[in-house]
Amino acid sequence: QDELHRPAFPYKFKFKFDGCPNGCVCAMARSDFAVVGTWKDDIKIDQDAVKGYVGGEFAPNAGAHSGRDWGKFDIQKEVVDLCPSKCMKWDGSKLSIKTADCVRCMHCINTMPRALHIGDERGASILVGAKAPVVDGAQMGSLLVPFVSCEAPYDDVKEVIEKIWDWWMEEGKNR
Numbered sequence: 001q002d003e004l005h006r007p008a009f010p011y012k013f014k015f016k017f018d019g020c021p022n023g024c025v026c027a028m029a030r031s032d033f034a035v036v037g038t039w040k041d042d043i044k045i046d047q048d049a050v051k052g053y054v055g056g057e058f059a060p061n062a063g064a065h066s067g068r069d070w071g072k073f074d075i076q077k078e079v080v081d082l083c084p085s086k087c088m089k090w091d092g093s094k095l096s097i098k099t100a101d102c103v104r105c106m107h108c109i110n111t112m113p114r115a116l117h118i119g120d121e122r123g124a125s126i127l128v129g130a131k132a133p134v135v136d137g138a139q140m141g142s143l144l145v146p147f148v149s150c151e152a153p154y155d156d157v158k159e160v161i162e163k164i165w166d167w168w169m170e171e172g173k174n175r
Contacts, residue, residue: 013168020118021106027127029138033164034127035157040147041119042099043108049115050075050095062113079111123149126160 016027018036027034052058053073059066060073075095080088087101088108095115097108109116126148130141148156 013165013172021104022110026132026138029130029140030132031130031141032128033161034130034141035150036125036127037150038104038123038125038147039119040121040123043097043102043119044117045095045097046115046117047094050112051093053112053115058112058114060111062110075112079108082107123147124157126157128164 013033014031015033015035016025016031018025018027018034020037023029023036027036049058053060054075056073060078075090080090080095084105084107085101085103087098087103089096089098109118124147125143126145127141128144130139132138145160148160150157
């Protein structure tokens with residue numbers, strides 16, 4: 001009975017779940033096993049809304065920085081140039097994203113939420129091995145499964161968990 005409630009692991013094993021790559025719960029950096037919501041297909045672009053942001057019709061960052069004078073919104077400087085994978089292009093009238101190069105950091109979507117939306121093929125990424133030591137700071141886990149469909153009864157995720165637990169019981173270090 002005790003084995004069912006508390007498996008005999010060498011040390012604790014933490015799970016964290018984030019609904020999207022924004023990482024509000026810090027799952028990627030503070031757990032042994034992180035499940036992070038993501039998508040597989042193209043980011044949806046509403047070109048009229050993109051022009052609305054460029055023209056000043058919509059406040060960037062969903063108005064989070066309103067009340068301060070940041071000047072005119074510059075899509076090239078504030079979105080395209082800050083993309084870590086450099087997968088975006090702005091030609092002055094149209095925004096394009098090369099999905100194959102996108103790392104799904106959510107910066108562009110956070111900056112222009114009316115213009116950009118995640119794709120329809122939704123699932124999760126699985127990361128393992130993160131740690132948050134006090135001196136060094138949080139260290140992100142390694143991406144084990146880039147995309148897995150997450151639908152009840154979640155057998156794909158459970159299968160990965162069981163294999164990791166089998167390994168952890170044998171190889172995990174005490175503290």
